[in-house]
Amino acid sequence: MLVRKIIHIDMDAFYASIEQRDNPRLKGRAVIVGGLPGTRSVVATASYEARKFGVHSAMPVNQARKLCPHGIFLPVRMDAYCQESERIRKIFLDYTDLVEPLSIDEAYLDVTHNKKNIPSATWIAQEIQKRIYSETGLTASAGVSFNMFLAKVASGCRKPAGLTVITPKDADSFIDTLPIGEFYGIGKVTAERFRQIGVNSGSDLKKVSLSDLVSDFGKSGLYYYNIVRGVDDRTVTPDVQRKSVGREITLQHDIDKMNKILEIIKGLSLEVEELLKEEELSGKTVTLKVKYDDFTSITRQRSLDSFINSGNVIFATASELLNKTEAGKRKIRLLGVTVSGFHPLPSEDNAPVQLTFPF
Amino acid sequence: MKLKVKKDKLLKALQKVTNIIGNRSTLPVLANILFEAEGSTLTLTATDLELRIKTSIEATIEKEGKTTIRAKKLLSLVTKFIGDDVIMDCNENHHTRIECGTAKFTLLGLASDDFPVPVDFVPIRKMKFKEMELSRILDQISYAVSLDDSRKVLHGILFSMKENTLTSVATDGKRLALVEKILDEGTSGSDGDSIIPLKSANEIKRLLEKDGEVSIELGEKQASFVTASFKLTTKLIEGNYPNYRQVIPPSFGKFIDIPRELFIAKLELVSIALADSSAFIKLCFDNNTLSFKAASTDVGEGNDYIEIPYTDTKIDISFNPDFLADPFRHSAADKVVLKMNDGFSPVAIEGGEGFLYVIMPMRNK
Numbered sequence: 001m002l003v004r005k006i007i008h009i010d011m012d013a014f015y016a017s018i019e020q021r022d023n024p025r026l027k028g029r030a031v032i033v034g035g036l037p038g039t040r041s042v043v044a045t046a047s048y049e050a051r052k053f054g055v056h057s058a059m060p061v062n063q064a065r066k067l068c069p070h071g072i073f074l075p076v077r078m079d080a081y082c083q084e085s086e087r088i089r090k091i092f093l094d095y096t097d098l099v100e101p102l103s104i105d106e107a108y109l110d111v112t113h114n115k116k117n118i119p120s121a122t123w124i125a126q127e128i129q130k131r132i133y134s135e136t137g138l139t140a141s142a143g144v145s146f147n148m149f150l151a152k153v154a155s156g157c158r159k160p161a162g163l164t165v166i167t168p169k170d171a172d173s174f175i176d177t178l179p180i181g182e183f184y185g186i187g188k189v190t191a192e193r194f195r196q197i198g199v200n201s202g203s204d205l206k207k208v209s210l211s212d213l214v215s216d217f218g219k220s221g222l223y224y225y226n227i228v229r230g231v232d233d234r235t236v237t238p239d240v241q242r243k244s245v246g247r248e249i250t251l252q253h254d255i256d257k258m259n260k261i262l263e264i265i266k267g268l269s270l271e272v273e274e275l276l277k278e279e280e281l282s283g284k285t286v287t288l289k290v291k292y293d294d295f296t297s298i299t300r301q302r303s304l305d306s307f308i309n310s311g312n313v314i315f316a317t318a319s320e321l322l323n324k325t326e327a328g329k330r331k332i333r334l335l336g337v338t339v340s341g342f343h344p345l346p347s348e349d350n351a352p353v354q355l356t357f358p359f
Numbered sequence: 360m361k362l363k364v365k366k367d368k369l370l371k372a373l374q375k376v377t378n379i380i381g382n383r384s385t386l387p388v389l390a391n392i393l394f395e396a397e398g399s400t401l402t403l404t405a406t407d408l409e410l411r412i413k414t415s416i417e418a419t420i421e422k423e424g425k426t427t428i429r430a431k432k433l434l435s436l437v438t439k440f441i442g443d444d445v446i447m448d449c450n451e452n453h454h455t456r457i458e459c460g461t462a463k464f465t466l467l468g469l470a471s472d473d474f475p476v477p478v479d480f481v482p483i484r485k486m487k488f489k490e491m492e493l494s495r496i497l498d499q500i501s502y503a504v505s506l507d508d509s510r511k512v513l514h515g516i517l518f519s520m521k522e523n524t525l526t527s528v529a530t531d532g533k534r535l536a537l538v539e540k541i542l543d544e545g546t547s548g549s550d551g552d553s554i555i556p557l558k559s560a561n562e563i564k565r566l567l568e569k570d571g572e573v574s575i576e577l578g579e580k581q582a583s584f585v586t587a588s589f590k591l592t593t594k595l596i597e598g599n600y601p602n603y604r605q606v607i608p609p610s611f612g613k614f615i616d617i618p619r620e621l622f623i624a625k626l627e628l629v630s631i632a633l634a635d636s637s638a639f640i641k642l643c644f645d646n647n648t649l650s651f652k653a654a655s656t657d658v659g660e661g662n663d664y665i666e667i668p669y670t671d672t673k674i675d676i677s678f679n680p681d682f683l684a685d686p687f688r689h690s691a692a693d694k695v696v697l698k699m700n701d702g703f704s705p706v707a708i709e710g711g712e713g714f715l716y717v718i719m720p721m722r723n724k
Contacts, residue, residue: 352639352677352721355703356532359601 003168005121006236007109008143008151009128011088012160014105015081016047019074021137030055030071037065037073040250040333044076048160081105084136091131095124098236106155108148110236122165129163145171147232152184171230175202185223202228245281246289247271248336254293256331265322266315268337273311281342282309286317289336290325297334300324307343314339360396360424360449366437366459368416369401369445373434375414375566375589376405379558380430388473391427394447395471396420405430406475410559412566413590425471426453433457436464477592480578484520484553487545487574490586494567496527496538497560499689499714504557505531512598515554518577519600522550528603534682535603539713545574552600553577559593566591607717608705611698613671615644619695619710622649623687625663629653630680632661639721640680644699645673653680676702677721686716 011017015033020026030050034057035041043064046055053068061073085104092099095118098110111124118124125142132140143154145166154164166174180200181191193216199205205228213221226232247268255261265288276282284303291297300321308314318337376392384390384407393404401418404411426449437445442460449455453468497516505513510532517528523546528537555563566589567573574585583592630640634655641652649667654660676699687695690710698707708716 354533354679354721355719357530357535357601357606357705357719359530359532359606 002112003146004110005112006145006148006151007111007121007125007128008102008148008155009088009092009107009109009125009132010141010143010155010159011105011132012139012141013045013047013051014084014138015045015076016050017138018081018084019077020047022080026072030068031074032061032064032068032071033074033076034064035061036075037061040252042250046071084138087136088132088138088140091128091135095128097238099238100236102152108151108236122163125163125165129161147230148234148236149184149227149232150174150230153178153182156182168230175228175230176206178202180205183224183227185220185227190217190220242279242281242342244287244338244340245272245275245279245283246287246336246338246340247275248289248334250291250334251332254331254333256328258328261322261327261332261335262319264335265318265337266311268335269315269318270311272314272337272339273309276309276339281339282307283339284308284341285339286314286321287336287338287340288318288321288325289334289338290322290327290332291334292326293331293333295333298325303341307341309339360394360426360447360455361422362396362401362418362420362448363444363446364401364416364418366440366443366445370434370437372401372403372414372416373430373437376403376412377430377434378565379407379410379412379562380405381407386473386475388427388469388475390429390431391469391474392430392433393425393427393471393474394449395425396423398423404474408475409556409594410562411475411477411592412562414588424449426455426468427471427474428455428466428468432466436466478581480581480583482548482576482578482583484548484551484577485546485575486520486525486542487572490567490571490573491569492540493573493575494564495691496540497564497567499538499686499710500527500529500536501557501560501564502685502689503529503531503534503536503716504560506557507531511596512554512600515556515596516560517600517603518553518555518575520548520550520552528600530601530603530606533679534685534716534718535606536686537603537715537717539715548577553582554596554598554600555582556593556596559591563591606705607715608698608700608707611700611707613644613669613674613699615649615667615669615697615699617649617667617695617697618665619687619690619693621665622695623684625651625665626680626684626687629661629663630684632658633680634658638680639677640683641675641677643673643675644669644671646670674699674702676706678718679721682718686710686714686718690714 016031019031019033031047032043032050032055033045034043041061043055043057043059043061045057050068050071055064055068081104092107092109095114095116096109096111100108111121114124121144125144129140129142132138139161141155141159141162143151143164145151145154146168150166150171154166157164180186180194210225213225284307285301287299287301289297289299302317302321380390395402399417399420400415402413402415404413440459440462446458447455453470455466455468457464457466504516508514519526523542524539525542526537526539563584571587576583580595581592582595629651630653632653632655634657638655643650647666647669648664650664652662686708692710696709703720703722705717705719
């Protein structure tokens with residue numbers, strides 16, 4: 001079988017780096033992009049200088065302020081970041097059309113057949129890193145390997161501005177020593193469950209049988225079983241259709257009043273309706289996310305019989321789901337409403353639509 | 360009730376009425392057939408409350424009476440019975456002893472008083488058809504009825520009477536099938552519209568025979584269809600049918616004779632390259648050729664063509680392959696006329712004997 005050449009590019013401290021580039025006085029200083037201190041919002045990106053103090057993304061800004069009191073806290077300028085993201089994407093497209101963005105600051109590239117006929121994926125990765133730096137003044141880290149999982153893990157190995165290559169020959173020894181928490185797709189909670197059963201690294205994970213993995217982790221078990229053996233058949237798919245549309249809000253104060261909670265869920269439902277209508281989507285599954293005041297969060301989900309995008313239906317479903325949480329008994333810090341399970345797209349992008357009579 | 364009946368006749372009668380009986384109904388008695396024995400006639404009736412079918416057969420009746428018996432069980436029995444005659448004997452507890460050949464069964468029934476009584480209605484329109492003719496009309500249009508019952512009025516067939524012409528229409532909003540027929544003797548009543556539910560129309564189509572006549576009576580909310588072998592009464596769908604006339608283009612620029620058999624053969628052939636129901640087939644009319652092209656990412660692609668008399672400007676047009684094939688599958692005519700204006704306006708297909716089909720093409724976004 002043909003060995004694929006996959007590159008994963010991950011921008012280094014993307015938001016914070018753009019702020020530092022645009023305002024040279026911020027260079028070398030602890031920059032924290034996100035909400036402003038005193039509010040209950042969270043960190044979006046922290047510069048490497050701030051990370052030394054233990055600040056990381058998704059941390060409440062007030063906590064970041066305690067860890068890094070001299071940090072410079074900046075609001076999010078999403079327009080500017082999107083513009084940079086688009087410039088970087090254009091660079092990728094010079095090499096291949098098989099570009100799958102994972103978020104605003106990361107993407108997979110399949111360069112097995114590339115437009116410049118460069119034989120080595122490593123050379124391409126180096127060239128892309130150089131071009132990103134010269135054209136945007138930002139640094140990126142790159143991972144090169146033969147599947148998406150390994151490329152992703154590789155890009156995280158030497159940050160910032162690093163390049164890591166995992167060849168099929170190196171893959172086994174690389175995976176064996178990889179700590180369980182660094183496998184892409186294994187989050188904090190799953191990692192903890194693995195540690196409890198004595199799985200701390202890739203080599204430990206390899207010893208667990210497929211049937212045990214599947215019975216403990218369901219469908220994800222098969223994914224874990226495969227990736228630890230370097231098997232990942234996912235292909236780089238450009239323009240992946242959105243999988244979900246949602247809105248969440250961290251509340252100014254923790255609340256436990258049901259009417260207030262429902263009011264917020266109603267607001268979120270209507271916002272989600274608007275987002276769905278903008279993208280002309282309708283979905284079957286409604287998910288309610290609740291984070292309690294102790295930061296534990298849960299989600300509750302229900303699938304409906306038909307595709308919906310109405311705020312009222314979303315609200316009705318979400319408020320039913322609320323009964324399955326401890327809302328009212330425990331204080332709530334964050335609420336989120338998401339709709340997923342969209343209509344599959346027609347197989348051809350330019351597939352004609354059936355016209356209808358004007359009845 | 361006690362009687363003797365020919366097994367074959369009983370079986371035929373059971374097959375006529377049992378089809379409408381659902382598996383789960385709110386009223387237990389709806390799972391049963393009403394048997395009424397009177398004079399020398401045994402009458403069987405089934406209903407789902409919307410639709411009621413009644414049929415009668417000859418029987419040697421020793422004791423008149425009524426009862427109800429579980430339809431599906433009885434049908435299974437009679438299908439498997441070996442013998443010529445069936446004897447039915449019902450006691451006052453509605454236990455019916457049923458015998459055929461050497462087989463002996465007792466089926467538990469329900470009181471005939473529980474069985475819903477027929478709804479009387481005042482007919483506002485009456486008409487008569489040859490059974491064959493009504494059967495052909497239903498066959499030519501009923502596939503176009505909307506299967507989505509969210510728009511109730513489209514989930515049935517329109518019978519629109521105007522100046523002694525009956526127009527039967529079915530549409531799902533994407534294509535429309537219509538048959539016009541001038542009515543003669545046996546027609547009376549005022550002009551107006553009635554919408555027959557699709558389920559009822561399908562039952563009527565199933566029950567109609569080759570010879571004989573069917574008398575139709577249309578009321579405000581009910582209608583009946585009566586032949587020598589059955590009487591079917593149905594609720595009508597209430598509401599206004601959309602103005603279907605407005606979707607028929609007033610004029611066409613291009614008229615093309617299509618050889619029906621060849622067209623359908625090539626259409627079905629090329630459609631094999633398609634994978635799913637959202638698929639479309641591309642037609643190209645150019646220089647005395649009609650070419651077909653279909654492609655899908657899963658399967659591959661296919662091309663073919665037929666020669667037709669066409670020298671006008673080139674037209675590319677895409678269709679849902681089933682919507683395009685349906686009128687050809689349900690027409691008996693050898694030659695069909697296709698009328699078009701361009702690649703994105705409604706296209707009309709005429710198959711003779713008052714048949715008209717209008718189909719919306721598919722258009723690139």
